[in-house]
Every structure is written in structure tokens, then in C-alpha cells.
Amino acid sequence: MKKILLLSLLTTSVFAQKGVKLTHDEAAKRVEVSVDGKPFTAYIYPGPDVLKKPVLYPIRTAGGNFITRGWPMDPRPGERVDHPHHVGMWFNYGDVNGHDFWNNSNDIAKGHGGPFGTIVHTGITSLKSGKDSGELTVTADWLDKNGKPMLQETTTFTFRGQGSERSIDRSTTLKALTDVTFKDNKEGMIAVRLARQLEHPSNKPEVFTDASGVATKVAQMDNSGVTGKYISSEGVEGEKVWGTRAKWMNLTGNLNGENVSVVIMDHPQNVGYPTYWHSRGYGLYAANPLAPSVMSSGKDQPMNYKLPAGKSVTFRYRMLVTSNPASDVAQRKSAEFVK
Template sequence: MILHKKLLFNCTAVIALSAMTFGCGAADKKTETEQEPEVMKDRIELVRDDVAKKVDVIIDGEFFTSYIYPDSLEKPVLYPINTANGNAITRGWPITPRPGERVDHPHHLGLWFNYGDVNGLDFWNNSAAIKDKTKYGHIVHKSINSVKSGNEEGVLEVSLDWMNDKGEVLLTENTTFIFKGKDNQRTIDRIATLTAPNGEVKLTDNKEGMLGLRTARQLEHPSNKPEIFTDASGVATDVPTMNNEGITGMYLSSEGIKGDDVWGTRGDWVSLKGKINDENISVAILDFPSNPGYPTYWHARGYGLFAANPLGQKALSDGKDELNFKLAQGESATFKYRIIIYSNESVIDGQVNKDYIEWAK
């Protein structure tokens, strides 16, 4: 703020440091050169709302995503996630359903991180649809540790607890989200450190995990036949054939594998290409070389589940590999992933791999 000089007149009033005049017969005015400089907003703005239990991410004035942690969810998620042009790459159901969407797997919401077997408890499949919680775990948001906006990136740091139905903590999670965006590209880094504070924690091989994204209907593969998918507990979910108009999704892995064949294979990255409202979109998930279980197995389904699962090796390899990852009391492990949303372009061959090499080094 510019400090004004006191004007001396034949009166005893003191001129305040404001635009008001206190009856001295003269006004304290700023000259053109004395005007306060306009405060420029950060390009990437994080807006914290503790009442609504969310942190919004705004890039160049446009909504990108929100970190949300309402009590109605069994884990915090990023939801929804938009392209640079405002199209949501995430399914709306069950929070804000859109016409023509699938209504299977209510635990698939936005972008999340959990696992299907943590000391025998299922964190992955838990949702409001589950009434008996004794065999399920849930992830509770504990605190927001840091919120930083910026011109190059926005950073959100949070702490979470992985708990059983009795409220006992199996794992603590400290996660950093890094949000970036420029032109027609958006990026999310999710870096999670899991620690076992109260005893050994076993994350036994299970196909339900670990970093998950449920995509908008348009990014699904065209549905050619009805299918039934069974979770690790034997619970079956019907996925019917649907109208394929405007359904354009196609997976491609770093190993050159395409379509539904990506499921159960390993690779550094997988991209999903499609179109929403005439916008060409590619969504890529990138593994990181230091992650446990690298290179990850891909739990990627044509009906819209796009997930990286580094720990479910026995289930995803049909018994060829086995990991049975575990943490001793006090031990930690860090899982680092990057999600890139390319929009308004068909990503040329090699672009995702180029971006992966640049990031992984």
C-alpha cells in the first residue's frame, strides 16, 4: 500500500490513509502514478472450502477438478475431472448422473487410490451400497496440510487414515497432489506415502486396485456383448451391452497392446483415446520406476474402469507372478503416478512415451 503524506492546513484534523476527506477542505487523492498495482491471480488456483469438504482446482479461470471428502464417501476422490475445454472425462454417476451412463460399480467415482485386500479387508469395493461393513475398510480424510496456488503448478498436501469398521488405523497416508495445465493439456501427479503405524500390514495379491479412474461413457470401448465381472469376494456385477453411438474409447499400452487385451498386462503407461462432444481426447496414466511392483499391471476394462494395480500380480497374471506386498510396523512405501489429459488433438504416436521418459527420469 502507498503511504500518503499528511497535508497541513489550518485545521487540526489528521488526514487518514484512505480516500476519505475529514473536513479539512482538501481531499487526499492518488495521482495516476500512485495507483495501487493490479494484483495478478495465479494461473493455477486452489480454492479451499472446509464447509463443503472440498478443494477446487481452477486453471486459467476454468474449473479442472475438485478434491472432495464428504462423509457419504468411503474414500476421498478427485471428482469430476475436466479437459481444458470443459468436457468431463469422469463418469457422473452416482453423484451427478448423466443420461446414457452405466450404473454399475458404485465405488467407481472420479480418481481414487485404495486396494482390495489390506489385512483381509476390502477397501476397493466399499461404498454406500454396502450395508455390512465388517469385511470392508474405508479411508478417512484427516487434514489438509498445505494448499498452494501458483503460475506453474498448484500443490495440495493431505493426510488420510485407512481404517477398519471399528475405527482402528491400519495405514496412514500422506499424499501430495500436483496440478498443472497449459494450453490444451492438464496434468495430475498423485504421490502417496503409506505407513503402517500399528503393526504389520499385508497387501495380499488382489485384482482390485490400486489407482483407479472411472471414465465418461464416451471414452468406453464400444460394448459388443454383455459381461459379468466378479470381484475378489465373488460378488458378481452385470455389465450389459448398450447403445454404442458416440462411444469411441481405445486403450494403448507402452508395450503396443491395444483394446481389451491391455487388461492383465504390464507396462510403463497406458493411454485411452476417444472423443467427447467432438473434442479429441487422450487420457494417460503413467507408472513410476521407483513404485512397488513396477512395472504395474493394468486393471483396465472396456466398460470404463481404468486402473493401475502394481500389487495384484498373482490375480492379474493368472498365477505367473506373485508379490504379496507387506509393510512392517513403522515401514513406509511411496506410490507415484501421473495422469495426463490431452485435449483438442489426437495424440501422435510416441507422444505419451516421450512425456513418460521426461517425467520418469
């Protein structure tokens, strides 16, 4: 009888962990996301004293490996320590009515121009766990340098996981509280900063300059275990993907023996589809739909996207993290996403 009872309790415990579970820790200012009892990611909103925007951090594979860089939140040996504003997975832009939301951090380099904007979490309106998916809807304000809201954000995250696959859908609606212009600027828009193993091998030191002319040095590093490689839906590979347009991008690599593909998908209803890719070999993996002139080095006309007061625009993206073969999964999942 005791064996039967124990087996029943174990079976009940296993089934209780099945599915996608969201847990809000209000004191810690985070929503934990797990799949079948294993940590997947967390929505964190510690506030401007720690981060200048809410982010998803960290993000794990089905095998439990981190695809996101640890620094500056949880430094790991051998990581790069550049760009302190690159934390987890985020959504912002480099020039909104002249305000830089992208580069804002508590460690801004001396001489950086600004002015800076800050994205402040304002609430959780929906939190649902489920057998096949979990859903989180949050709100935030995009504040100017004086703390006045320019944009009101409503974002719904849909988290899924099954077997060796994990996915995050992000649907973000921005409502203008005043007339707003997103000026062509390479610093945007949805992005993730990758773990060192998913970077491209570093062949030489690099210097990257932001829209204000401020340079950041990115050193050459030990390439042991570094296996990242981009390939776009248009067949462009490696670091050549920067400044090209594509419906989706796939990054492949190996994390502690786990073969991994990280796919980011654009949606046909998004402004600027198919998006330009602001993706670098040193670990910045970003899609930027609003800067055709900058991203094409002047070949395309500027967009300078305008959103009048009271009007809204929605951006939809999907990230897929999988251990399955890369190309066929990207094609199939992209087709499902755009339906």
C-alpha cells in the same frame, strides 16, 4: 479515460486468472482446482456417510468436457449405473489385512463378504496456488472394520495446465501403524471411472466377479458416441490390455467433438514396476502393481506385499489429459515424469 480504465481492469482480471488456483471450501469439504480461471478438478472428502474414501471429482479436459463418469454423484443420461464405489479418481486396495477398501460404498450388494475398510480424510497440511502449478498435501487414515487405523496416508497432488494439456501428479506415502499385508487382489490400486464416451463400444453383456466371488452384471448399451480405445507402452491395444504390464497406458476417445487422450504413467521407483493394468472396456481405468499372480492368471508368483509396523512405502503416478496427438505425447511426458 474511461476506456483506458476499463481496458486496464479487464487486463488485470485476465492476468489474475492465469495459473493454477486452489480454493478450499471447508464447509463443502472440497478443494477446487482451476487452470487459467477454468474448472479442472476438485479434491472432495465428504466423509463415510457419502463416500468411503476421498477422491478427485470431477475431472475435466482443457475444453471443459468431463472425462469422469457422473453417476452416482451427478448422474447423466445414458451412463452405466454399476459399481457405486467407482467415483472420480481414487487410490485404495481390495485386500489389506483382509479388509476390502476397494468395494466399500453405501450401496454394497447383498451377500458381499467384507470386512470393509474405510479411508477417512484427516487434514490438509499444504495448499499452494502458482503460475505453473498448484500443490495440495493431505492426510488420511485407513481404518479397519472397527475404526482402528492400519495405515497413515500422506498424499501430495501437483496440478498443472497449459494450453490443451492438464496433468495430475499423485505421490502417496503409506505408513504402517501395525504389520500390514497387501494380499494379491485384482481390485487396485490407482483408478478412474470414465465418462461413457471414453468407454470401449459394448459388444455384449458382461459379468465381472470380485475377489469375494460377488458378480456384477454390466449390460450391453447403445454405442452412439462411444469411442474409447486403450493402447499401452508395449503396443497392446483395446481390451487386451487387461492383465498386461506396461510403463504407461493411453486411452483415446472423443468427447463432444474434442479428441482426447488420457494417459496414466507408472514410476520406476514404484513397487511392482512396470505395473499390471486392471483396465476394462466398460470404463474402469486402473493400474495395480501389487497383484502379479492374480493379474497374470497365475503365471507370476504372488507378491503379498508386506509393510512392517513403522515402515513406509511411496507410490507415484501421473495422469495426463490432453487434446494433442496421443502416442508422441505419452512417450515424451512419460520420459519427463521418470526423471
